[in-house]
Amino acid sequence: MRKQETTGSRSAPVLGRRAFLAAGMAAAGTALAGCGPADTVLSGKQRLRQWNLFTGGDGARMVEMHEAYRKQHPGIDFQPSTFQWGNPYYTKFAMGAAGGRAFDIATLHVSRIRGLGAGTLLSPVPTDLLAQHGITRDTITPNIWDKCTIDGELFAIPLDTHLMVxxxxxxxxxxxxxxxxxxxxxxxxxxxxxxxxxxxxxxxxxxxxxxxxxxxxxxxxxxxxxxxxxxxxxxxxxxxxxxxxxxxxxxxxxxxxxxxxxxxxxxxxxxxxxxxxxxxxxxxxxxxxxxxxxxxxxxxxxxxxxxxxxxxxxGDSHCFVLPVRREPDEDAVAAAVEYAAWMLKNSVTWAGGGHVPAYTPVTEGREYADLQPQANYRHAAENVQxxxxxxxxxxxxxxxxxxxxxxxxxxxxxxxxxxxxxxxxxxxxxxxxxxxxx
Missing domain, CATH: 3.40.190.10 (Periplasmic binding protein-like II)
Structure with a gap:
């Protein structure tokens, strides 16, 4: 942040009570926006800010998964935020992504990737890093992976497929x-x-x-x-x-x-x-x-x-995307990719809401096969329109x-x-x- 410049020996103005409070509130807001000391420095943990649009039954399952994620990742300062589904979320997403500091990973519909600035607001996913966590094209429903790929680059990590049945x-x-x-x-x-x-x-x-x-x-x-x-x-x-x-x-x-x-x-x-x-x-x-x-x-x-x-x-798919950053942050990207991989590997919980997981080791597993009536339409996800x-x-x-x-x-x-x-x-x-x- 730029400091206010002073000219000559002019003394700093005395702040009244209201001005002092306003300045304090502005400083607090600036810190929350990412201009203050990094939470990582203060807590000793890697901060991971996640945005999503899940409420209702989906929201309850997302909370359940997030609680399990937190327990298994004590070194991550995980900060999820849920916003209103639909246009309000996408408007806020575009504004947050344009600012470059609002979130580390966010949820989108795959059908909105191109319209929300792949390469402009959205950063390509480092597939080599994703592969280190066992997530490759061979482990994802092929048509969904291809839909997340633009001009040869992967711009989203698909979580599921949801469709008309x-x-x-x-x-x-x-x-x-x-x-x-x-x-x-x-x-x-x-x-x-x-x-x-x-x-x-x-x-x-x-x-x-x-x-x-x-x-x-x-x-x-x-x-x-x-x-x-x-x-x-x-x-x-x-x-x-x-x-x-x-x-x-x-x-x-x-x-x-x-x-x-x-x-x-x-x-x-x-x-x-x-x-x-x-x-x-x-x-x-x-x-x-x-x-x-x-x-x-x-x-x-x-x-x-x-x-x-x-x-x-x-139908469509929910996916995870990474923002284009003003300044590189390899640790934040690594934490975000690991989070997405963990969510995919544990998506049998997510399947309880009716969505078909994109991670094929889950949909081909016994636990998912026992889910009824979900298992009866899982093959339809392979050709979702x-x-x-x-x-x-x-x-x-x-x-x-x-x-x-x-x-x-x-x-x-x-x-x-x-x-x-x-x-x-x-x-x-x-x-x-x-x-x-x-």
Whole structure:
């Protein structure tokens, strides 16, 4: 920090009480920001500042893992901080990373790496150091590792995969006759088969066959669009296959307009509707698993249904990233990488929340195989469908928000699939034409 320069023999001003308190508070804030004496010097321990966006069930598991980490690392002054999920976190992350001193390691969604400044705000991961802890491409789900690699450099250490799956109420589906000999929901291979299953389940519930979050319709849309082989180019002139997009949107329309699914069901109502027996099936993210388990519900899970071929589901991955530093700090980087490796190796605890660990020795181990129903959809993570690449795309990004606001009208009947597609194309092109803030 620069000291205030003095000129000639001018004496220092006398601080009043308020000015003195303000100066003290400013000094305290500066120390917290990293301009004061390093905590490492004061405590004799290596400081490790970690930022994350995990609350609820995920937050509880993260705390559990952090407590275990602390016990095994008495020489680390571990300082985790949890912030509000979504845009608030990513705004704070970008500001903190730009400052260069806010954290030593942080959690991101893999889909946001490019948009948040790989090489500008994010530093490449030292793969040689990571390999010393037993983490290499050979020990990570290959498609996830590749997604974390940009121009030949690894910019993130993947922790998990989370994706759209198909939940089923076991007693309801058994009565409906849609379980196989192993007690799992039957697989489907086209639209008609899926609608037939939904209709059979609806006969039992008396209300609906399936429920999905209509306010976040991007996730099922992207799952269906990718099953059809659809591509989306978000650079220059928008590139989209209209026919495939319309087919995916018409599927969502039929689901609600035929009375097989509610026309309106937001993020909180969707698992509640499934839990209360309003519908016997649910298309949602695997992160709803803890809520249903805590409720004592008898349910199963399988990959997102293969309506148009493969059982491909939209999803993302949580990962650990390192900031670009103003000044090199090899000790802090070493501690951060070791922390990430420890979290990966102990991620069977994390799997309790429904996420599929990226570290394959965990997913291939006996302890994970005994996790039910998690083990029934783990193979779906090998081909998770990430959002298209752009600074405005990915988890909690503007493309998802715009698509959700537009596509929800397809469920309610407020707009036709064609009108929704036209609006989405205009919104996407506006984002393409907007300069990235990073």
């Amino acid at each position: 198909n939940y089923f109420n076991r007693p309801v589906c058994e009565e409906a006759g849609v379980l196989d000999s192993d007690g799992n929901l039957v697989a489907v291979s086209d639209e008609d088969e899926f609608f037939e299953v939904c209709a059979a389940v609806k006969e039992v519930t008396g209300q609906y066959g399936v429920v999905t979050d209509t306010t976040h319709a991007w996730r099922p849309f992207w799952s269906l669009y990718r099953q059809l082989g659809g591509e989306l180019t978000l650079e220059g002139e928008l590139g989209i296959d209209d026919d495939k997009a319309l087919r995916a949107l018409d599927f969502l329309r039929r689901l609600s307009q035929d009375g097989l699914a509610p026309k309106s069901s937001d993020g909180a109502a969707t698992p509640a509707n499934f839990q209360n027996g309003i519908a016997g099936l649910m298309l949602s993210g695997n992160w709803e698993l803890p809520t249903l388990k805590d409720a004592g519900m008898d349910f199963g899970m399988r990959p997102f249904p293969g309506i148009y071929g493969e059982e491909l589901g939209q 990430f959002d298209p690449s752009a600074w405005f795309s990915g988890s909690a990004a503007q493309l998802q928000a715009d698509a959700g606001a537009i596509f929800t009208g397809v469920h309610t009947g407020a707009v036709t699939p064609q009108a929704a597609l036209n609006r989405f194309k205009r919104a996407a092109q506006n984002l393409i034409d907007t300069t990235s803030p990073v």
